[in-house]
Amino acid sequence: MCATCGRSISSRELYYRFTLVLQGEQDVLDEPTPGDTGALDSLLQQLEQGPEDPSEWEEQVHWERSGVICPACRDLVRRTLTLPVEDTGPH
Numbered sequence: 001m002c003a004t005c006g007r008s009i010s011s012r013e014l015y016y017r018f019t020l021v022l023q024g025e026q027d028v029l030d031e032p033t034p035g036d037t038g039a040l041d042s043l044l045q046q047l048e049q050g051p052e053d054p055s056e057w058e059e060q061v062h063w064e065r066s067g068v069i070c071p072a073c074r075d076l077v078r079r080t081l082t083l084p085v086e087d088t089g090p091h
Contacts (some may be wrong), residue, residue: 003067004077016074019066 001008002015009015024042050056 001068002070003065006072007070009068009070014071015068016067016071017068020064022063023046024061032056051079 003018
């Protein structure tokens with residue numbers, strides 16, 4: 001069964017296996033200056049105000065899925081995840 005559209009894929013049809021991993025990254029702290037605890041205090045405050053459930057934090061940092069998709073969905077996924085040549089920065 002296609003993980004995107006849900007269509008049943010017969011054993012004789014062409015299909016594509018995929019693995020998608022999203023890993024969150026953020027440069028949180030700048031280089032510390034002697035006596036400056038502001039950046040660390042800010043980070044601790046963000047952590048305290050965040051979700052209580054550890055799995056929510058984990059989903060924000062690491063999300064992984066794998067499966068199979070049909071040829072039509074492969075084309076859609078490729079178009080969606082392929083950046084134009086001139087667009088190399090974050091959005």
